[in-house]
Amino acid sequence: MNAVFWVAQKVFFPVSAEEKIAKRSLMDGVSYLYPEEDKSRRFLGFSELIQLIRTKKQTFIPEVNSKGIVLDRAYRKEQIRLDYLGALGHKRKDLVFISKNDIRCYQSVLPFWESVQIYLFGFFIATKVVFIRDNRVNWTLLIRTILELSILKRLLSESERIEWHDFVQYDIDSNLIYLFLKEIQGENLTCFKYPSPGPLALHNSCLLTDVLVLNHGYHLDELKYFAESILCSEVVVRPPEGFFSYQAEYKDVEFCEDLLIGYYSHAAWLRKLEGHSDDGLDILAAEEKVLKMLANFIDENPSIKLVLFLHPREKAEKYMDKTNLYYQKYFGDNFEVASVNSSKGFNLVKLGIGVYSTILFERLVCGFPTLIFSPADTFPIKDSVLDEIILNTENFERLTTKYIKMESNKFFDQNGIVTMVDDRFRVRINHNPRTA
DSSP states (O other), X not given: OOHHXXXXXXXXXXXXXXXXXXXXXXXXXXXXXXXXXXXXXXTHHHHHHHHXXXXXXXXXXXXXXXXXXXXXXXXXXXXXXXXXXXXXXXXXXXXXXXXXXXXXXXXXXXXXXXXXXXXXXXXXXXXXXXXXXXXXXXXXXXXXXXXXXXXXHHHTTTXXXXXXXXXXXTSTTHHHHHHHHHHHHGGGEEEEEOXXXXXXXXXXXXXEOSEEEEOSHHHHHHHHHTTTTEEOSEEEEOOOTTHHHHHHHTTTOOXXXXXXXXXXXXXXXXXXXXXXXXXXXXXXXXXXXXXXXXXXXHHHOTTSEEEEEOOGGGGSGGGHHHHHHHHHHHHTTOOEEOSSOGGGOGGGOSEEEEESOHHHHHHHHTTOOEEEXXXXXXXXXXXXXXXXXXXXXXXXXXXXXXXXHSOGGGHHHHHTOGGGOSBXXXXXXXXXXXXX
16 A cells, blocks of 8 residues: 555545544644744745655664554653553563654665655645645645655564554644554554543544543543544543552652642743744633732732742753743742652642643542633533532632632542542543444
8 A cells, every 4th residue: 555645545535534533633733843933934845855855764674563562752752651551561572662753764664666756745745835824834744644654554564463552642643644554454453542631622632543541530521522533442541651650659648738739830931932833722821810810819818838830841951040030920939849840749739720731630630639720611521520620710719719728638529520530549440442
C-alpha cells in the first residue's frame, strides 16, 4: 500500500466515519510543533520540506519486530513510559520504544523511487500552503506525516502481532496513523491510547483506537458526551502515569489541615511570551481571572496563606526574574513558592486551585481536595462528577471559603465524586467493554 495515495484519498475523499474523524483532527486540530507566528508564513511548507530532506539519515535502523511498540515524542520519555506500562502488567522485555521525532531519520529504509514520490507530493502540498490562509501548519505537517507513515510501514514489515502504545495521541495525525497501521496490519495490531488525566475535551475529543485507557470517573462521563468522535472497542480505567510513584510517596502522609491554598500554574503567560501555538482555550485569560480573585481572597482572609506551585518553565533560570515580577503584580510579597515539584507536594497545602491543568486531576486521583476554575460552558459537561468543585467568577469566594474550612477527609464524600478515587491511595481499576 502506497502511503502517498492512501493519505491523499483519506484527506481529499474521506468515506467512513472513522476517516472523517481522522481528517477532522488532522486538518482542524491544534499542533504545537510550530509556534503561533509560523501560521502566517506563506512558505512554511517549503521550509518543512527542506528540513525533512536535510534530516540526518541514521544508518542504524531499530528492530521493531517486538510484541509491543511504545510511541512518544522523544527518547527522554522512554524510561517513564516503560515503567508505567510495566506497572500496568505489560512485559518490559516485549516493549520497544520509538521516538516520533526520530522516525524521519530512518529514511534509508525507503526505496529511492518511494522517497522521490513522497517529496514530489510534498512539493505539491508546500505549493498549496503558499496560496492558503487557514490551516497552514496542518497542511505543512501532512508532508511529515506521509514520510513517517512510509517509514513505519517498512519498520513494521517483519512484525506479526503487535501492541501499539500511543502516548502522542494528542498529535493531529494520531488517528490517521491508527487507520494506516490497522489497514496494513489488520487484526494483528492492537492499538492502546493514553490521554492524560486532564479533560478529554481539551486535546482528545477525537480519538480512534482499539483500547482507550482512561484515568477516572470524569473521563467516563466525557466518553458519553463524545460518543460520535471517540471510537474504540474497549475502555479500561487505569491510574494516571505518575500514580504509582505518588502512591508510595503519600502512603503514610497526613492531610494538611493548616489554612494553606496551593495555586497550580499552567504558565499560560510564559507560553504566550515564548510564542506557543494558540489552542483557542484562552487559558491565559482564565488564569489571570483566578489570580485576581485569589489575590482579593487572600487580602480579605489574612489567616489564609498562599503557596505557588510553579510550572517547570517558570522555574527556568532565564525566566525566574520575570516569574517573580509576574506574581508580585498580583500578590505583592504575600506568597511563598513551593520548593518541591508540584506532584511531590500535594500534602503541603489543604486546598489546590488552578485552571484545567493535568496536575489538578492528579491531586484529585490521589485524594487531595482540589478546585478547578472554568470560565467555559464546555467544561465540565453537564451533570458530571465534577459539578460541585468547579469554580467560576460567581462562586469563587463561596466555594473557596467552604472547602478551606472543611476537613480534608470529607471532601470527596461531600461532593459525590468518589469515582475519582476508590479510597485515598487506590484508583478504582475496572474493565468497561464498549463497542465503537
